[in-house]
Amino acid sequence: MPRHTSQSHDGPKISDATVKRLSKYYRTLQNAISAEKTTISSEEIARLNGLTAAQVRKDLSFFGAFGRRGLGYNAVDLHRNIGQILGLHRTWNVCLVGAGNIGTALAHFRQFAEQGFLFKLILDSDPAKWGTKIGDLEIQDFERCDDLVKREKIKIAVVAVPGLAAQKAVDRLVAAGIKAILNFAPVTILVPPGVYVRNENMVIEIEALSYALTSKGGHRPRTGTLPVV
Amino acid sequence: MPRHTSQSHDGPKISDATVKRLSKYYRTLQNAISAEKTTISSEEIARLNGLTAAQVRKDLSFFGAFGRRGLGYNAVDLHRNIGQILGLHRTWNVCLVGAGNIGTALAHFRQFAEQGFLFKLILDSDPAKWGTKIGDLEIQDFERCDDLVKREKIKIAVVAVPGLAAQKAVDRLVAAGIKAILNFAPVTILVPPGVYVRNENMVIEIEALSYALTSKGGHRPRTGTLPVV
DNA sequence: GTGTGTGAAGGGTTTCACAGCA
């Protein structure tokens, strides 16, 4: 059985669900380390995230064998390994597109910087905003995105523009060399193969809650609906 | 074969994925109606959302037979039917918890109100904020959440508090009668059965992008990664 | 002919259960 150590890029296709759970484990381990825990079991990681221990072990097993039988996982080691898998052992320069309500809030959102995602560029198409600052970054003309994205070698963009402007903005960003997009515009955007998008559509999420309340009992979301521990 | 018309609550369990797609169809239909289209095919709904026509038809088939063979769907009828399914034929009163960067941005986010989700209550635990307004709503003491949530008969809360405060805040909200939570705090919160949560964890999403870029080719997110049409 | 509605097939993810090792 191919036992690849952490790096991963070959091997079986890893599901989106697994990747998102690894993110959770990563944060769980950060907390465990802060609390001076040296060892942690799949059982405990699972409990803290509302999952099963088998799920945790299976997720990790795609990337290697990080634990010790009978003992559990070394918190620091596993944290470092997951960091490598997810590409969090480095920092990423990020471009923010759209400096409205949501965009401005995201620019101030601490967790991004804490996990190594650094805004280096803020673009907006409203001339009134050009030259004004968010933090210590000046808002710049979106029309210049080609030059600026290339100059800063930015691969990740966070898009927070109105729905109608989103697809066009994304097309420009992709042409400028952006390879991954976190989209907060309330529309599903389409991109060419090789570019990754995550649509963070808050309207869809709240409508899913509406459905759950409307069709009581018929359906239960999977995430986080476990008894309080 | 049980042919339930739109309402739905019995019948087969509907997957989360299906519910989220229905939200997309709903918006697609709104656009089609605005563009004066009277009829639309599963093929077209699919194309506009980067999905397959079979997927669209299957999703709808769980709730009834809304189309006409050889013709397609009546846009207005299907829109109304999906609205009924998702519980969007009514308005929902919503409580915002946490009036920081993200919370304030969400309070201003138009799409929520446009789809019938109305903020009626804004709570924060910072005394400095009490009495100040966002729009025409005064920020109130989170400690009063029991009374206020009950008085306004609110079932949905949008939580945008710091990670460390999130689980405690949610426990209070659930005790006050909240049944559905849209959580923007960067932690997975756990709730008792019968309460629905959606964790909108932006850090997880951006880390999934980091993974995609790090392990090029090994994995491809499913959503929205289709060729531009 | 056209496009829906739907069983059945196919593919993927989670859970199970136990072998294996400290």
Place this chain on the structure above:
DNA sequence: TGCTGTGAAACCCTTCACACAC
């Protein structure tokens, strides 16, 4: 004994392909 690592089973979701209605 305790807990990981992992094939196999179970489950769920998507895709296929075609009967059927217009």
